[in-house]
Amino acid sequence: MNFATYQQTLRKITDLSGAAAVLGWDTETYMPSGSHALRGQQLGTLSSMAHSLFTAESFGQGLQTLLQDPSLTPEQRQNVHITQEEYERARRIPASFVERMASLTTLAHQAWARAKTEKNFAIFAPFLTQVVAMNQEKAQLLGYEHHPYDALLHDYDRGMTTAAVEGIFATLLPALQELIAQVMAGLSVRMDFLEERAYPHDEQFQLSKMLSAAVGFDFTRGRLDEALHPFSTSFHPQDVRMTTRLDPYKLFDGIGSTIHEAGHSMHSQGLRLEHYGLPQGTYSNLSTAESQSRIWENNIGRSRAFMQWLYPLLRAVFPVQLHDVSEEECYAAMNLVRPDYIRVEADELTYHMHIALRFGIEKDLLTGALLVAEVPEYWNTQMQELLGMEVPHDALGCLQDVHWAHGSMGYFPTYSLGTLYAAQYMVAMQRELDADALIARGEFAPLLQWLREHIHTPGDLYTAGELCERVTGEPLNPGYFLRYAREKFFPKAG
C-alpha cells in the first residue's frame, strides 16, 4: 500500500461516516416523528460497513508495509502511525460486541427516557448494570496497564490517564470550592430582566445567526438549526452544521449555547480539505475539541470585552426588555455563579464539580468499587458535599445525562479537560495578540486565525497533551484556569 491508496481507503471510510453524520443531523432536526425505526438500521449498516473497511486484514498489512516506506514525510508517517494504532484497537473489538452494544443501548435509551420521566432509577438500573458490564468487557478487550478506565478514556482523549485526571481534580476541586464560596458570599446579581421578561424566539434565532457569523462561522459552508440538545456535526470541512436551543426566559443560555457550538463548528471548518480522511483531517480527541467550544463560549464569550461589543447589539435587538439594564448588569448576569442540579445549566465554576462526580462514579463502577444500586445515594451525597445541594429526585440527579444510556463511559472528563486547555490556550494567544482590544471591537478574525493555525490545522496529529505542549510550551496546567477564574471574579484593581 502506498500513501495515496492509504488515503483513498480512509476517504472512503470517512465518506461513510460523513453520510452517517448527515443522517444523524437529520434525525435531530428535520426527521418526522414516526421515522425512527429504519433510520437506526440504516445508520447501523453505514457504521458496520465503515468498520469492516477499516478493520480489513489487508488494510492492516498495508499499514505495516507503509510504515516501512522510506519516502514518507515525517507528517505522513505520523498519520499512518496513528491510523495503525486505531486499527489495532478496532481489531480488538469484535463485530459481535458492537452489535450487542447497539442492541443494548437501543433498549437502555428507552428505559432511561422512561426512568427519567417517571423519576424512577429502578427502571434504568438493570440496563446500566449491563452497560457497566459491557464497558468492563471493552476495557478487557482493549487492554490497559494501570486502570480499566484508561482503556475507555483513550476513545475520547488518547494519551490521557485515569491517574492524570485524578491529579488534576485533586488540584482543581479544593481551589474551586474555596473560590465558589468566596464568590457566592459577595454575590448580588440582578436576574429579573432575564427571568421575568420574554425574549422572543425569532429575535433570539436571528441574534444567534448574527453572533455565529460575527465570530467567524462560515454560513456558506454550514448551517444553524434548532434541536432539543444543541450539537455540532461535520459531514466534511465544507459542510458543518450546528444546532442551538432557545428559551424565551434564558437569553444568555441561548447565546452561550450558540457560541459554544460555533466554537466546535469553526474547529471542524478549520480542518484542511486536503487532509480529508487522514487523522490530520479529523479530530477524534474530544478534550481539544472541547477547548475550542469553551474558549469561545467562556474565555472570549463571557469576557468583559465581549460584553462591551455585545451590549449595544443586545439593546438594538431587545430595546424594550433591556431598556433599564446596564452593560455591567448584563455582564454580571452572564457570569452568574449559582449551583444547580443540572450539569448543562452549570456556570463556569460549579461545572467541574459535576464532572468530578461523574468521573468518580464511572471509575468506581468499572472496578466494582461502586454498585449500580448505590449510584443514586452516592450521587446525592456527593452533590451535597461538592455543591451543598439536596437533590430532590433522580431525574434532577443521576438520571439527567444521556451518556450512560448511549453506552458511553469515559467521555465526561473531556468536558473539564477541554475547559482547562481553553484557559491555557487563551493565555498563549494573549502573548501574541491583544485579545481584549480585538474582542471589544468585534474583530474576531485574528483570534480565529490564531486558533486555526495552532489548534485546527494539525487535526488529530497530536494528542491533546502533545498539542498543548507544542502550542503553549508546557503540559496541561489547571493553574491557568484557576488564575483566569480568580481574575474574573476578583479582578485586581487598576
Next chain:
Amino acid sequence: MNFATYQQTLRKITDLSGAAAVLGWDTETYMPSGSHALRGQQLGTLSSMAHSLFTAESFGQGLQTLLQDPSLTPEQRQNVHITQEEYERARRIPASFVERMASLTTLAHQAWARAKTEKNFAIFAPFLTQVVAMNQEKAQLLGYEHHPYDALLHDYDRGMTTAAVEGIFATLLPALQELIAQVMAGLSVRMDFLEERAYPHDEQFQLSKMLSAAVGFDFTRGRLDEALHPFSTSFHPQDVRMTTRLDPYKLFDGIGSTIHEAGHSMHSQGLRLEHYGLPQGTYSNLSTAESQSRIWENNIGRSRAFMQWLYPLLRAVFPVQLHDVSEEECYAAMNLVRPDYIRVEADELTYHMHIALRFGIEKDLLTGALLVAEVPEYWNTQMQELLGMEVPHDALGCLQDVHWAHGSMGYFPTYSLGTLYAAQYMVAMQRELDADALIARGEFAPLLQWLREHIHTPGDLYTAGELCERVTGEPLNPGYFLRYAREKFFPKAG
C-alpha cells in the same frame, strides 16, 4: 442462500441507497451553497458500495441456488426472479463504465447549466455527443433484441418496448391534436385573477400542507419542503419527503405540483415495511410511479368534483384575491389548455407532444439517424408541427430539461405512459367507488385505500403492463385517456 439471507443482503443495499437518498434530499433542500464538492464524492462512495454488494459473484450464485429452493412461495420466487434479472443486468455494466458516466455527467451538468444560461447549445453539444455515445455503449452492454432504445427503456419500465411506445403515440398524437384544436377554438378562460394578483408564499405553503394532508400524505412519516425542482424521495416507507415550488403568480401550478408529489409520496408510503429491500417493497418502474402522481394531480385534482371541495378552502385562504372569482372560473383556469415551450408548464393535453418530441430525438440519436448538431433544428421544427410554436431560443427549447445532462436517456416515455395508466386506473376505480361523490366531499381515504390495495402493495412485483392487466383486466389502452380528455373538455349534456 436462503430467503432470509437474500432479504438481509437486499436490506443492507437498500440501507445504503436510503442513506444516499437522505443526502440527495439534503442537497436539494438544506445544504449550504459551498458544500457541493465532497457531497458528490460521498454519494459516489455510497452508490459504488451498494453496486459492489449487489453484483458480488457470491450473491449471484446464491440467487441461482435460491431459485431452485422448493420451499419458496410463488410470491417469494417472483421476488428472487426479479432480483436475478436485475443482477444479470447490473453485472453487464462494469464499474469503470459507471465511473466514466459519473465523471462525464458532472461536467455535462455544468456545461448544460452554462449553455442554458447563455442560450447557446454549442456549449452543451460536445457533452451531449458523449452522453449519446455512452448510452449507445450501455445499450450494447445490456443487449437488446429489436432496438437499442429497448435496452434503455428497461431501466425505467422493464417490459416496455420502443415499438409499443411508437404504437401508443401513433394512436394518441393525432387524436390529441384534433382535440387540442377543438378546445382552443372555443376557449375563453379568465386568467387575470391568477396572473395579476399575488398569492403570498406563506399562505400557499400552508395550503400545500393542508392539501397534502387532506389527500392522505402522512406527515408523521414524511415532510414537505421547498426546492427549485419539485421531487419526492423515499428513505424507507416511514420516511418519505417531497418538495414543491411556489410562485405568487402561479397558484394552480403550485397546487398541481404539490398534489403530484403527494401522489408519488403516498405511493412510497404505501409500500409495506415487511417487504423493505425486496422488489415487492420498492418501485423501480417509473410508469406505474407516474400513474400515481398523475392520478392525484389530474384525474382527481383537476376534476370538477375536486374544485367543488377545494373552492371554499381557496376562498378562505385567499379571500381578497378570489373575492370576485367563481368556482367555475377556478375550475376553468386550473384546466387551461395553452401550448407552452416548456414541458413542465404544459397542460394535460399538450404535455404528450413534449414527450413524443423527446422520445423521437432520443431514439434517433441512439441509432445515429439524428446527429447531436441537428437536435436544435429538429426540436424547433417539431414544436412548430406538434404545437404550432416558434421556439425563440434553445433555453426554451432543447436545453430546457436536465435529463440528458444527467446521462439519462429512455426516461421521458414514462411520463406519458404513467398518465395513460392513470386514466385507465381511474376508470377501474370508478367501477368500485363513486369517486366523484367522495372527492366532492373531500373523502379521499377510500380512493387512497383502493390505490394502496391494487397499485402500491405489490411494489415492483409486476411490470407496469402486467399490473395494469391484473388491476384493470386489459393491457394499456390509450383510449381511456382520450375518453377522459374528451369528456373533460366536451362533457355530455345531462
